[in-house]
Amino acid sequence: MPTLFELSDIHFAYPGRPPALAGASLTVTAGERLALTGANGAGKSTLLQIMVGLLTPSAGHVVAFDQPRRREADFHEVRRRAGLVFQDPDDQLFCPTVAEDVAFGPLNLGMDRAAAEHRVRETLDQLGLSTFRDRITHQLSGGEKRLVSLAAVLAMKPDVLLLDEPSNGLDEPTTEHLVTILDNLPQTLILVSHDPHFRTRLATRTLTLTHGQLTPTPNRPRRGSHEQRGAAPLNPAGEAGGLPRPHHESKP
Ligand SMILES: Nc1ncnc2c1ncn2[C@@H]1O[C@H](COP(=O)(O)OP(=O)(O)OP(=O)(O)O)[C@@H](O)[C@H]1O
Numbered sequence: 001m002p003t004l005f006e007l008s009d010i011h012f013a014y015p016g017r018p019p020a021l022a023g024a025s026l027t028v029t030a031g032e033r034l035a036l037t038g039a040n041g042a043g044k045s046t047l048l049q050i051m052v053g054l055l056t057p058s059a060g061h062v063v064a065f066d067q068p069r070r071r072e073a074d075f076h077e078v079r080r081r082a083g084l085v086f087q088d089p090d091d092q093l094f095c096p097t098v099a100e101d102v103a104f105g106p107l108n109l110g111m112d113r114a115a116a117e118h119r120v121r122e123t124l125d126q127l128g129l130s131t132f133r134d135r136i137t138h139q140l141s142g143g144e145k146r147l148v149s150l151a152a153v154l155a156m157k158p159d160v161l162l163l164d165e166p167s168n169g170l171d172e173p174t175t176e177h178l179v180t181i182l183d184n185l186p187q188t189l190i191l192v193s194h195d196p197h198f199r200t201r202l203a204t205r206t207l208t209l210t211h212g213q214l215t216p217t218p219n220r221p222r223r224g225s226h227e228q229r230g231a232a233p234l235n236p237a238g239e240a241g242g243l244p245r246p247h248h249e250s251k252p
């Protein structure tokens with residue numbers, strides 16, 4: 001399987017702050033679903049932003065889609081092929097309506113308006129969000145915004161999805177709905193999540209960010225995906241999914 005991202009010995013500090021990343025290395029292979037975890041403030045969101053060139057490391061190398069990426073121009077292709085769903089949906093959504101927010105990416109990629117509108121319909125249908133099409137984005141609830149953020153990125157059909165705490169603030173049925181959606185996506189996934197249940201359901205591999213570095217973390221056994229698909233409801237506003245919650249949370 002081809003390597004999509006290779007980060008070597010990444011260092012990064014925000015101005016006047018201690019290092020957030022201090023020798024982080026990471027390889028992402030096509031088709032995998034990699035979970036990243038670590039304490040609040042460990043640097044997970046920073047790492048995702050470095051991967052798509054929104055932040056520049058002070059040292060280390062980023063190779064993405066077989067090319068070294070250093071300058072801003074190097075990352076234009078990366079951002080077309082790797083879609084980052086931000087931790088805060090308000091960083092993602094800035095248009096008056098849901099349809100405009102979801103159309104923004106496809107239009108920005110050069111799609112004509114009719115094709116972009118088709119892509120909006122298709123993506124909202126895929127996520128069970130068709131009824132949100134004409135809603136005013138800033139009037140959506142936090143959980144609704146989170147799903148619309150995912151739609152806005154999926155509408156660009158990236159090769160890789162980088163999801164920063166995608167289940168944060170979602171109720172249990174909506175989380176199950178999200179797991180089902182993500183489990184059925186063909187894309188390579190990089191999932192930042194504090195939720196061990198969510199990680200177990202989706203991730204093929206987990207890395208923990210501690211002291212600015214990534215180390216492998218044993219995954220708890222993953223359930224068969226046929227079981228997940230059979231059990232999870234497909235209605236974001238629907239009834240409780242009824243899947244058992246984990247009995248305890250093991251520290252990463
Ligand atoms: N714009 C910024 N300016 C200064 N410091 C920042 C900025 N953004 C983040 N930090 C700091 O950098 C460190 C890493 O932050 P980051 O958001 O990457 O952590 P995280 O692992 O994503 O945390 P969380 O689990 O809470 O989302 C934290 O100490 C944070 O306070």
Ligand SMILES: [Mg+2]
Pocket residue numbers: 044045046087164
């Ligand atoms: Mg974060």
